[in-house]
Amino acid sequence: MSIGHTLLGLLESGPRHGYDLKRAFDEKFGHDRPLHYGQVYSTMSRLLKNGLVEVDGVEAGGGPERKRYAITEAGITDVEAWLKQPEKPEPYLQSTLYTKVVLALLTGRSAGDLLDTQRAEHLRLMRILTDRKRRGDLSDQLICDHALFHLEADLRWLELTAARLDQLATEVRA
Amino acid sequence: MTPAGSLLLAKDLRKSYGSTPALDGAEFSIHPGEVVAVMGPSGSGKSTLLHCLAGIVTPDSGSILYNGRELSSMKDAERSALRRSEFGFVFQFGQLVPELTCTENVALPLRLTGVRRKEAERTALSWMERLEVEDLGNKRPGEVSGGQGQRVAVARSLVTSPRVVFADEPTGALDSLNGERVMQLLTEAARSTNAAVVLVTHEARVAAYSDREVVVRDGKSRDMMLEHSV
Numbered sequence A: 001m002s003i004g005h006t007l008l009g010l011l012e013s014g015p016r017h018g019y020d021l022k023r024a025f026d027e028k029f030g031h032d033r034p035l036h037y038g039q040v041y042s043t044m045s046r047l048l049k050n051g052l053v054e055v056d057g058v059e060a061g062g063g064p065e066r067k068r069y070a071i072t073e074a075g076i077t078d079v080e081a082w083l084k085q086p087e088k089p090e091p092y093l094q095s096t097l098y099t100k101v102v103l104a105l106l107t108g109r110s111a112g113d114l115l116d117t118q119r120a121e122h123l124r125l126m127r128i129l130t131d132r133k134r135r136g137d138l139s140d141q142l143i144c145d146h147a148l149f150h151l152e153a154d155l156r157w158l159e160l161t162a163a164r165l166d167q168l169a170t171e172v173r174a
Numbered sequence B: 001m002t003p004a005g006s007l008l009l010a011k012d013l014r015k016s017y018g019s020t021p022a023l024d025g026a027e028f029s030i031h032p033g034e035v036v037a038v039m040g041p042s043g044s045g046k047s048t049l050l051h052c053l054a055g056i057v058t059p060d061s062g063s064i065l066y067n068g069r070e071l072s073s074m075k076d077a078e079r080s081a082l083r084r085s086e087f088g089f090v091f092q093f094g095q096l097v098p099e100l101t102c103t104e105n106v107a108l109p110l111r112l113t114g115v116r117r118k119e120a121e122r123t124a125l126s127w128m129e130r131l132e133v134e135d136l137g138n139k140r141p142g143e144v145s146g147g148q149g150q151r152v153a154v155a156r157s158l159v160t161s162p163r164v165v166f167a168d169e170p171t172g173a174l175d176s177l178n179g180e181r182v183m184q185l186l187t188e189a190a191r192s193t194n195a196a197v198v199l200v201t202h203e204a205r206v207a208a209y210s211d212r213e214v215v216v217r218d219g220k221s222r223d224m225m226l227e228h229s230v
Helices: A005-013 A018-028 A038-047 A073-084 A096-104 A111-135 A137-164 A165-173 B044-055 B075-083 B102-112 B118-128 B146-158 B176-192 B225-227
Strands: A053-059 A068-070 B008-017 B020-030 B034-039 B061-066 B087-090 B166-168 B198-199 B212-217 B220-222
Touching: A005 A018, A005 A038, A005 A068, A005 A073, A005 B061, A018 A038, A018 A068, A018 B166, A038 A053, A068 A073, A068 B020, A096 A111, A096 A137, A096 B008, A111 A137, A111 A165, A137 B225, B008 B044, B020 B044, B020 B061, B020 B225, B034 B044, B034 B176, B044 B166, B044 B198, B061 B212, B075 B087, B087 B146, B102 B118, B102 B146, B102 B225, B118 B146, B146 B166, B146 B176, B166 B176, B176 B198, B212 B225
Parallel strands: B020 B220, B034 B198, B034 B212, B087 B166, B166 B198
Antiparallel strands: A053 A068, B008 B020, B008 B061, B212 B220
């Protein structure tokens, strides 16, 4: 995820301090991976240097100075361009699981057991996500659904591969 | 948990239809309040396993203990009584009686066990509230959506407060959102009454509502719970 674009997007609704930006980011997008303060301030200084944000005011308190950032017209254009740009679909062509299955077949180990173990592991994570979804709000549900659909796709591949193990064994051993 | 505490415990089940083996040494166990997903590809024997466990189909050999009693040693009438009062059923297509209203459909299992109409419909309505379909009471199955019909079917499966609910692809005919809601309501209701749920599904996202899974392949199933307890 582009942290710079996300922080810029959050600034579009109005100027904020770095701390508020971090809090807004964590609340909306950082469920499992909250931002470090260092990341926020290094990103903001880069955006400042590139003219995408400006300092809207400085508060001098007991501690360090608190800068309030505002998005510039160039920043708004940048967010707009980012949102319009489609994300590159993940090609999923480098599968560790496929490699493991082939190696198991080549070395005379049970590829079926390997797939069974993997299925159990996928389902374990799917149960955790389903439970989180059940207890969470709509954004939690959408974030978990995204992961659940991907895990489900993996599992379909596991089933299909399990059904073709004999055929695959013949091919890889030829 | 041990097999000794199992509500249903099946070992070495075999069942053939003609020369085609449907089950070839299947095992299964479930405890009260547990939701177990039975997974596997089409034609692997999932539904046959469910039908055997529910006493609908008699296996050629093997053992099924329900609450410590061998199903095969029971008389037909006894097995039927068990299915009416202690087992609940949900199928892929609700299989509601089209001539009856939704409330009458939900009340039907109670009526079949001799409960009076008023009392049966009062209990039915409380289950329909839990499944969020209380407004459909006077409608007939043909007048409600697929998702609503399936919730009515779930309410019907729970109305006798069964000890085991058998659900065969309960969301198979529903879209993702309706399917998830049905699963959520079914598993919550079952857990709150300590009913066990045998959930046959080929969908991983549905199986994720279970506590654990048993995989059937070529008529064979492995129940990790049994293996670990040996």
